[in-house]
Amino acid sequence: MNTRTGLNWQRVQALVAAERASYIVRNPQSARLAEQAAQHLLFGVPMHWMNDWSTPFPLTVREASGARFRDADGNAYVDFCLGDTGAMFGHAPQPVAQAIARQSARGYTSMLPSEDAGPVAAELARRFGLPYWQFALSASDANRFVLRWLRAATGRSKVLVFNGCYHGTVDDVFVDLIGGMPMQRDSLLGQVHKLTDHTAVVEFNDLPALEAALRQGDIACVLAEPVMTNVGMVLPQLGYWEAAQQLIRQYGTLLVIDETHTISSGVGGYARAHAMQPDALVVGKPIGGGIPCAVYGFTEELARRVEHAKRSAPAGHSGVGTTLSANMFAMAAMRANLEEVMTESAYQHMFTLAAQLAEGLRDIIARHELPWCVTQIGARTEFQFAASAPRNGTEAQAAMDCELERAIHLYLLNRGLLITPFHNMLLVCPATKVEDVQHMLAAFESCVAQMI
Structure with missing residues (x-):
């Protein structure tokens, strides 16, 4: 070209x-x-x-x-950059600035729920249509955590992504199609594991390629932006997501929608605006008005499977979550942003x-x-x-x-x-x-x- x-x-x-x-x-x-x-x-x-x-x-x-x-x-x-979506609702929106000013005198982090936690989760459920939520410090972390939960819940190891996708710095997604073959991205520094063992990659809008990959029966989840945004915008073709979701369900795979960029589509993101039904959903950068935080939600069925996986596992660190996740400062910012800015x-x-x-x-x-x-x-x-x-x-x-x-x-x-x-x-x-x-x-x- x-x-x-x-x-x-x-x-x-x-x-x-x-x-x-x-x-x-x-x-x-x-x-x-x-x-x-x-x-x-x-x-x-x-x-x-x-x-x-x-x-x-x-x-x-x-x-x-x-x-x-x-x-x-x-x-x-x-x-017109607005932090590449991080400040999508403007720099220092007044309700968020006021909320974090109040919170700054009341503590930043405690490893305990704050009074904002319940209202934030309830508002997320109302907007996005998924009943259960957890928190992280970035969409990269949220996507990592979701992949862990879904691999544990399904007993499958592989994730499927689309060629040229964006999902932060999650190692699993740095696999491209080169001449039709999956290849680990050359620019990825310090990666010692062979990502193609556990990541499948197909072209967006290619239903036969998606079905061929799902047919193997080892894909835990499809991780996707509903509109590709980081390699230049790529829209789904008419009917693509309806057919893709049917295939994903048919082969027992789960669908994770990353709305970190496509939250620009409306108060409930692209998936809600277009009647999609993901099993899990991630929103990062803009959800707290520019304060580092992210959220991820699950359907009722998936939440039960995730809880079962955790309770059935041996005691110890799950590999999910950090001590600053859902800190009081971020929760206050999210509540103000959700209720008064978005x-x-x-x-x-x-x-x-x-x-x-x-x-x-x-x-x-x-x-x-x-x-x-x-x-x-x-x-x-x-x-x-x-x-x-x-x-x-x-x-x-x-x-x-x-x-x-x-x-x-x-x-x-x-x-x-x-x-x-x-x-x-x-x-x-x-x-x-x-x-x-x-x-x-x-x-x-x-x-x-x-x-x-």
Whole structure:
């Protein structure tokens, strides 16, 4: 796939050089802080992936509120990245800020239930339709714990994932299809176990491949995003999930839906909005308004099987849970976020603006005759360098162009607009304004015009 059709690549390279120079001039304090941090931070940043942005050196954030943040040099930005969903409901939403301020004087962690625990679990049950819940510090942990519980409950060892999937840093999911063969991802560091022994991988939207894998009878669960989001957005084809769920049930396998990104679809996530019936469900990043926490829920039947597995096991550490899971601080944040921030009215505002953003991007792309597409799921929008929406992870990967992405991202950043660094995803939050969308569209069109 030629992702650069319609572009003048010499003009793109000249644009990147000019934008890098502009960034350096605009951000002397960030440059100084980056140089200082490199003396003691591995890779010069708190986490190595913070170097994955398109900038010559890391941008240092001073403060963030709502849909905006300000950097160390005082430059203001409209944030369409929002922590790659971690701040999907805005930075420091007021009800959450007030709740954690109150909780800060009442204790952080105790290894005992807080008064918020019951109400949070009840609200999760109401929203997502699953009656029993547990907590973790991240979706990565929640997915790990769910895989342990389901392997124990089913007596099966294997998990099935989709090629190009996203489920945090769970080792089991780093298996890709290369030339139709499952291969452990080359980029995975320090992995000494052969992941393909216990992980099956098939293409999203491929029902025959899914059935062939399930027919072996050794798959404990299918772990899936209902819409793929991390390799570029890939939508389920019409009728796919109805047929896939039937196959999963037919072969005695369980379905785990990871809504960490697709919670952008509505108050109950994509699965509830589309009448899916998962056996287990995970939500991470955004559920506590940006405070580290995650949740996972089970059906009544699965909860009984999980409880039986635990009670039948020898005494000792189960390998599930950490001492900070469900700490009082996180529970207070989750309760406030669920009750006062993640509301129907907030979602309706986000849906309206995301639709305006998606339509505006389509119009710009069409006017400049570029073979790109735009996908929107609720508050989440993405443009991809392909004429039509990818049908699976392989097609989505082929539509990615790191150099082109970085050129666009840097151009937008220098005009006070941040989008997700790993691909072309944009989020809106309850604090995003119509003029913010208009600002983004004007800057995007200006960028495109200078690249053709």
